[in-house]
Amino acid sequence: MTDDDPTRRNRSTDDTDIALRRPDGGVVTGQRGADPPGGRPADAATTNELGAGDPDVRLEARSLAFAYGDLQILEDVSVTATAGDVTALIGPNGTGKTTLLRALAGIHEPTAGTVEYRGPDVPRPIGYLPQRPSFRPGFTVLETLAFYASLVGEDRADAMEHLDRVGLGDAADRRVDALSGGMTRLVGIAQATIGSPPVVVLDEPASGLDPGMSPRVFEVARAVADTGTAVVLTSHDLALVERTADEVLLLDDGVVAERGRPASITARLDVDTLQAAYEASVVGALDRVRVQGESA
Numbered sequence: 001m002t003d004d005d006p007t008r009r010n011r012s013t014d015d016t017d018i019a020l021r022r023p024d025g026g027v028v029t030g031q032r033g034a035d036p037p038g039g040r041p042a043d044a045a046t047t048n049e050l051g052a053g054d055p056d057v058r059l060e061a062r063s064l065a066f067a068y069g070d071l072q073i074l075e076d077v078s079v080t081a082t083a084g085d086v087t088a089l090i091g092p093n094g095t096g097k098t099t100l101l102r103a104l105a106g107i108h109e110p111t112a113g114t115v116e117y118r119g120p121d122v123p124r125p126i127g128y129l130p131q132r133p134s135f136r137p138g139f140t141v142l143e144t145l146a147f148y149a150s151l152v153g154e155d156r157a158d159a160m161e162h163l164d165r166v167g168l169g170d171a172a173d174r175r176v177d178a179l180s181g182g183m184t185r186l187v188g189i190a191q192a193t194i195g196s197p198p199v200v201v202l203d204e205p206a207s208g209l210d211p212g213m214s215p216r217v218f219e220v221a222r223a224v225a226d227t228g229t230a231v232v233l234t235s236h237d238l239a240l241v242e243r244t245a246d247e248v249l250l251l252d253d254g255v256v257a258e259r260g261r262p263a264s265i266t267a268r269l270d271v272d273t274l275q276a277a278y279e280a281s282v283v284g285a286l287d288r289v290r291v292q293g294e295s296a
């Protein structure tokens, strides 16, 4: 493939501008750090609890519980994903964030509670980046994305746009089994947004990425949300979460310990940063992973 390949159209040299397709087919352009359209209500600390009649809610989980066999992981967790918002799940290792995301994405059947998709009827309602994305070996990055694109009526050029957006355009011809861990994650993020699903669920999208790409990935998440998509992600990078998220849920020991806008949480706890809010909220030692259940 050469640089004048038609699949490389719309390649941007300015990484502050991110052109994206909305779930309804229109195109918008986002900018580094831009506020969501229309801004946010002054006090939306409990937005996620008030989603019942909100037409912008795309995904609503009510009173979820989940257990792996006898091992209870989540208890009475409610979360809404709202169009235009980045909702971030934070919390200690092993507290159930991935489990919750998988329930939201329809991969895990909750043991109690409901998950309701309330978005438009589209071929791909929910895009999902797993914590450890992997792709079938033997194909190039572009071939892989083009395959996923073909499933939802998009073409190779669209696949290339998704790839360019995550900064991986130059790896289009690289085999997926010859990518670094970080590059594989970026392909996974591109894959999750194919078809412009109304809900995009990203499990640790910035994990393992270099200090230049981590903020970029959060900018992509912000830009995707600004198209009217409901983005739900997990991350341990609390500075990036604080900068990017509209709504934060702090999961601790399988229950929601804090929820609200980052500024609402820090104000409520009378601290300056989300990191400080985390340290004030998490019950138990911060330097040890609490392992739920019996060890094998």
Ligand SMILES: Nc1ncnc2c1ncn2[C@@H]1O[C@H](COP(=O)(O)OP(=O)(O)OP(=O)(O)O)[C@@H](O)[C@H]1O
Pocket: 068, 071, 073, 091, 092, 093, 094, 095, 096, 097, 098, 099, 100, 291, 292
């Ligand atoms: N397939 C499984 N079978 C049994 N237990 C599991 C399984 N998957 C995860 N767990 C357990 O469920 C708990 C929650 O795991 P989960 O991956 O959801 O946590 P997390 O908050 O995403 O952690 P991290 O931040 O480390 O990614 C952990 O105690 C984990 O050991």
